[in-house]
Amino acid sequence: MVIYGTGLLAFCLLAGAVVGQLLGYLLGVDANVGGVGIAMIALIVLSDRLQKRGALQPPTRQGVLFWSAVYIPVVVAMAASQNVQAAVTGGPAAITAGVASVAACLLLVPAISRLAPPLAESTFDAADANSSTDEGR
Amino acid sequence: MLDAVETVLAKYSLVTALALVAAVMWISYAAANGVFRGRVHGSALAILIGLIAAYAGGAVAGGNAGVADVPWLAGVGVLGGAAFRDLAIVATAFGVRLEEFRRTGVAGIVALLAGVLVSFIIGGVTAYAFGYRDPQSIVTIGGGAATYIVGPVTGAAVGASSEVIALSVAAGLVKSILVMTLTPVVAPWIGLDNPHAALIYGGLMGTTSGVAAGLAATDERLAPYGAMTATFYTGLGCLLGPSVLYMAIRVLV
Known part of the structure; x- marks a missing residue:
């Protein structure tokens, strides 16, 4: 069931x-x-x-x-x-803190990916990656 | 007539939300394949429409839950609330092999620690630059740069002012919304196309809502990996913020 x-x-x-x-x-x-x-x-x-x-x-x-x-x-x-309105109208300090931390962490993604690589290749194959996703999996 | 419609929509608010979200999905996927010729992913477009609607809803109803503050749209808040969101996130793990997670265990932990620390440092430096010199305010805004939950939890624990706590929530919301919208754009640049990178991404970004939506808009199959690490981030931030990081900041300023 x-x-x-x-x-x-x-x-x-x-x-x-x-x-x-x-x-x-x-x-x-x-x-x-x-x-x-x-x-x-x-x-x-x-x-x-x-x-x-x-x-x-x-x-x-x-x-x-x-x-x-x-x-x-x-x-x-x-x-x-x-609460998108609070984010947009949060003032310069809030916006700066949010933007800067996102930028810094984005730059760290490739660095840490290289620092601790996976044991084996774990990528999706290309044909699969382009398929529509709205069917779920 | 309109009253009758509104009464029904409000009474069946969750059903209203299902119909509405389905319509938004249909429009988004049609536009993505038609107008944008597949250059923009339908889910990215749908999430963007959601965020714009949330802004409009906040402006009209004046609450803090986007469109969900409009009475007949309250069901959107239920459908997108913690219960259904977490149920759907957990469901995405169905069929994923545990080995995939074990493989990236160390990288995931490194990413979590780096993500929490970097966010606190950047948020703290921003607070300092904007003239906040007391350690309570600095650590609270630093927490906000982690997530919009870490900020207020840290602020409440160290006794920050309510103005600073509100600021930390706003910083966390900015981060969450940026992650939702930017993830599909930057994904090719940072190699975000495999489970390993998604695990690291979730650990570094931390904002569950941001990561959940960002990965959904990039490649739905990455979602369980990012969500898995992101779910530990807020707890780690709430643990480190009012304790180790607060003490470190007190020594520094």
Whole structure:
């Protein structure tokens, strides 16, 4: 059933968020530390286990894939509910701090990529990269 | 008549949001393939439309949640809120092999530390240059240059003024919106076309919303890798800001 997949996904997010919240308490931080990242690892590990057991039927997969496929529309809705006005009218100090930190971090991407290279080639092949993405994956 | 429509749209606000976002996606992809002949990605265009709508919504409704402050558009705030956003981000990890993450583990940690430190330093120097000389204000604006959550959390912990905290939120918003819009533009220049680079990118930029939207507009398949590291960034910033970095700044000024 489709809902099994969505349920699996929801369980992973909730479990990850709880662990992230606990990690925050332990570190004395008023924030969720890596909850979404932990949830992603949980989903990868759990779905791998279920796959090997043959318990991941196509309808179940659809229950996860739907949410993966609506990722971009959800992000568009997120963009539409940002406080853009505060950013634009934040004053020169806020704009300078934001622009300068983005510029500096962008310059660091190639530097760190070279500093700690991947063990093996992990690029997408070119034909794949040009395919349409609105089908999800 | 209009009242009846508005009543329905407000009552079914999440449904309204789904219909509206679908329309925006359709228009964006049609324009990207038609007017722009594939030079601009449809998702980049859709996100840009979202940001412009958020600005207009903020101007009309005067709130802080973009179009979501307009009553019949409140559903956009739910659809784009933390719950659905995080559910969709986690779903993108489905089918990704764990090995991909393990492979870039060290680089991811280096990127996270470098990203938090560089943002704090640049934000702090900016604050100093604009005449803020007390360590509380410097570290808070430095936190804002990390993300719009790190800024206020740090500011509250060290006792910064509310004016400075507001400034730090604005700095974080500027960063988030820049990352959303600039990522697809700069991606070819910084080699952002593989999972390894995306993991590093997420760690360096940190702003989850910015990275999520920026990578969506660049190549959707990069999203899980960037989101994975970015999700640790705000926690790390909230950890280091009011503690180590605040003490370091107190020694320096």
